[in-house]
Amino acid sequence: MSDEAQLRADAGQMLIVGFDGPHTRAPEPVAQALEDGEVGGVILFRRNVESIEQLVSLTTDLHAQVEGDLPPWVAVDQEGGRVVRVREPLTPIPPMRALGQAADQRAVARVSEVLATEISVLGFNLNFAPVLDVDTNPDNPVIGDRAFSSDPERVARAAAGVMVGHHTAGVVPCGKHFPGHGDTLQDSHHTLPRLMHDEKRLRGVELFPFMRAVGAGIPMIMTAHIELPVIDAFAPATFSPRILQGILREEMGFEGVIITDCLEMKAVSERYTIEEMVDLGLDAGLDIFLICHTEAKWRAAFERIVEKAQEDPEIRQKVAASAERVRKLKRELLGHWPRPYQAPADLMEILGCEEHRQITAPFFEDGAVAGVDPTEPGA
Template identity: 45%
Template sequence: MGAWRPGQLLFAGFEGTRAPRDLLGLVREGRVGGVILFARNLEGPEQVRQLVAEFHASAPAAHPLMVAIDQEGGRVQRLRAPWTEWPPMRTVGEHDRPSHTRALGTALGRELADLGIGLDFAPVVDVDTNPDNPVIGDRSFAGTAEAVGRHAAALIAGLQGTGVAACAKHFPGHGDTQVDSHKELPRVAHAIERLRAVELPPFRAAIEADVASVMTAHVVMEALDPELPATLSPKVLGLLRHEIGFDGVVFSDDLEMAAVANHHTPGDAVRLALEAGCDALLTCCRTDVRNATLAALEALPDRLLEHPARRIAALKARYGGGTKSSDVLPPYAAHTELASQLSG
């Protein structure tokens, strides 16, 4: 085994507003690649800065840590006041000024970079085609592939221009599901022609915009693989890698979600996800699942780990987030004004 370690493929969440000692221990040993922040971890600006700084300071130079967050806008934004609160992306899409969407991405990135956060699990590039979808809805920019792709590319350009990595989600599309993958396994029966016309083009647009990463969907796309959800399917992720040509980091969605956890042990999920083409695996809350995932990673052969570890190292080298570029605070007043314009 080279300088990389299996745990670099693991991105973990945690409970509480302080860094848990056991998680910090794994960070010090280079056995965790990143941590994910949720609202439950965040109290205020000084606490968040100290929390993120402690994580970064604990990581060895050979294995720097990446700190990630879901800061989409609307109902999915972990940072709220006094940080800027953004409207849902549907509202941004209806405003339909890509220059403003790019400015939104820049503002998001400035606020995250100020805290030492290097990865935003945004934007959602699912196309909102099902009014009964319980989990996407107004998180999507629009109900057409063209509009979603146009605004996703703009937001990615703004966000990544600040040194914060973007993540297009949820491949190959979660916009036309009727169940929540946090609770059960969705199935989509569309023909491949429909997927190529509607679900896939926004991902192509995001990749053309040089998006740093893509997150998978825990959704069965029956036309591509009637047995396995995209996260665990070589057929689905092979399409992303080989037909669409994405060579960046592929994140699994949270492996604790019922769509995967109800059907696979953590060990099986880890092996299947890596064999399918995932690079980084998310466990967003439970310590037991995190530890089982780490144990499974550390038991796998190098052939499944080396290429993902190299992709993750390259992502960190470009979008580490560990060091602020200056002591100048983001222009929060201007961000609030932009949020007001986008909401109008």
């Protein structure tokens, strides 16, 4: 492989992209980019789901675009409660607050395994969960019962159970939203929140579950588009070397993959161009840029990564290191995935089966299932 071809392959591993509208097959631009190695994976939302049959056809197509031993990421936000992208006939999953109240962490792990098993047979291999935010602000417009608890220790303990369940089912978990979105008054889908806490408070509350998750071996962490002026007065956490390198990498010792929250969220998209976000992200040490809607933006991001790496040998080394972290994670945690992927013949016997429903039922109050979260893009 030529140096240029290797660079383009490395840059592609740094992108996970989404697309608007339902599709029974992978959209041609996305399919071609996967085949060419110019994106490393895809995220799907409710807007991409018409039926189980259509969804399996779509995920099968996405997997089939990539030859070789390393599959593409096929990612989803399937947290439980009000943030799920695939519903019936899947087993209803309670809000994470209900899991955080559980004394038996084996029960939490079993619920997590149910969730991960069912999305796995649909073709998903990466789930943007668990939420590691601490629910300390009752007026927070975006976290609430998505968090396990207002107690950092309970959050950390429940998240560990979720990690175990996902690993058991063969789905990669991703902790979010670093360094902690639980105490904000604003929703970063719409504006840039700011937390004015001092370092003692941040380390004792917001950062605590992430520190514990890193110690437990969480493989991927998603950033939050929030400002922490006490640590970095100039950049949101997503683009802050002080927060991502200084705290997450150096202090906590995280060696896994760092991914952004969606770069089309207004907290950052109204302040920076996509090229500026790539420049800042490369400097901060991001491994994957998540762009959930617009083809023109992820194409521009890809070309900007390539351009910056060609201009600067230090950036080229960073791109190579990030791509290797992503490939290492795929090798270590997705090696069991069949190539090519095919849904199991007994798929419909797994989804929402009685065994799974019995595992999750004790966590629901009066059998209620929460509605779709309207604040989540693409819900």
